[in-house]
Amino acid sequence: MPHINYQDKEISFKIVYYGPGMSGKTTNLMYIHSALDKERTGEIVILDTQEERTLFFDFFPLELGRIEGYSVRFNMYTVPGQVFYEASRRLILEGADGVVFVADSQKSRLEENIESFTMLQKSLSGFGVDWTRFPLVLQYNKRDLSDLLPLGTLEGQLGLNGLPIFEAVAVEGRGVMETIRTASRQVIEKFQL
Amino acid sequence: MNQPKEGKGDIRQILSDLVEKSGVLTAMLISKEGVSITEAGDTSYLNTTAMAALVAGMFSATREVARMVGEKQFSILLQQGENRHIHISLVHDSKMMVIVFEDYQRIGLVRHEARKSGEAISNVLARCDKPEGAEEIATPQFKEYALNLIDRIFQTK
Numbered sequence: 001m002p003h004i005n006y007q008d009k010e011i012s013f014k015i016v017y018y019g020p021g022m023s024g025k026t027t028n029l030m031y032i033h034s035a036l037d038k039e040r041t042g043e044i045v046i047l048d049t050q051e052e053r054t055l056f057f058d059f060f061p062l063e064l065g066r067i068e069g070y071s072v073r074f075n076m077y078t079v080p081g082q083v084f085y086e087a088s089r090r091l092i093l094e095g096a097d098g099v100v101f102v103a104d105s106q107k108s109r110l111e112e113n114i115e116s117f118t119m120l121q122k123s124l125s126g127f128g129v130d131w132t133r134f135p136l137v138l139q140y141n142k143r144d145l146s147d148l149l150p151l152g153t154l155e156g157q158l159g160l161n162g163l164p165i166f167e168a169v170a171v172e173g174r175g176v177m178e179t180i181r182t183a184s185r186q187v188i189e190k191f192q193l
Numbered sequence: 194m195n196q197p198k199e200g201k202g203d204i205r206q207i208l209s210d211l212v213e214k215s216g217v218l219t220a221m222l223i224s225k226e227g228v229s230i231t232e233a234g235d236t237s238y239l240n241t242t243a244m245a246a247l248v249a250g251m252f253s254a255t256r257e258v259a260r261m262v263g264e265k266q267f268s269i270l271l272q273q274g275e276n277r278h279i280h281i282s283l284v285h286d287s288k289m290m291v292i293v294f295e296d297y298q299r300i301g302l303v304r305h306e307a308r309k310s311g312e313a314i315s316n317v318l319a320r321c322d323k324p325e326g327a328e329e330i331a332t333p334q335f336k337e338y339a340l341n342l343i344d345r346i347f348q349t350k
Binding site for chain 1: 202224225226227228230240242243246247250253254256257329330331332334335336338339340342343344346347348349
């Protein structure tokens, strides 16, 4: 449910990039921020450690425009991926209107992907969200590396058939805009009061 | 029937009164989702959008810490700096009032005015439920226009 200010006619949706550590969530966000017109986006906030790992969250606001008299904004967040930041992740996920799950495509990371997705399901269920109807997009990132998980692996193992999936190389921007476009469309299509 | 013209204007007035009475620099009301609802005082030095997101995250983290020690939540957060300080209080269970001030000796006054303003804002929010006709936002036209905008903004080159 987006945050709606009826008096000032403003609607804010929250989109969260979720996934295991170092899967490329911040890279996705930074690419989107750099690719969009500057008048649409606010400053990007990156809170990371010296090892380039997200500590708390990354964030930037994106002004979609004025629709039917309402000013519509997407607030874009990433969560920290490492397992021990579960409490922070849950906090940032709260109130999300849609999620992009950024998976690390390397075969060696299969277990971390599954563990992360299981935590996502658990958190969403904890918020009372029916995650099977929730706006969710799966991105297989790092498709430029070798020894990759075949597409369909995660959906098969997690019972996610029908979920929109995208291949990406976020450092080069490949697949990044397609992913966010589909996630944003789902958020709007499933939006109801 | 239209919703009475109360709400954000009233809240801004309450925050403006707080700024005036307690001599603080800035007062903001933000949602727990990290969205700035309204602001008063000087905001020229501040990225209020980022501030709202960060404070909401900070408050949420503090709530987890409170739970760890057996409290439901801590209702006030105080950050003391060298020259500027921040007082954050929970309002109406889901909003946070952020006050930035410079003279730390005024902390008593800030807390007193924050409590009074928090109660006043809470009363306003209790009257500000969804207006009739609000469902009109999620119309097919709204969605169609939003989807067109999304396709345009996120187009691949």
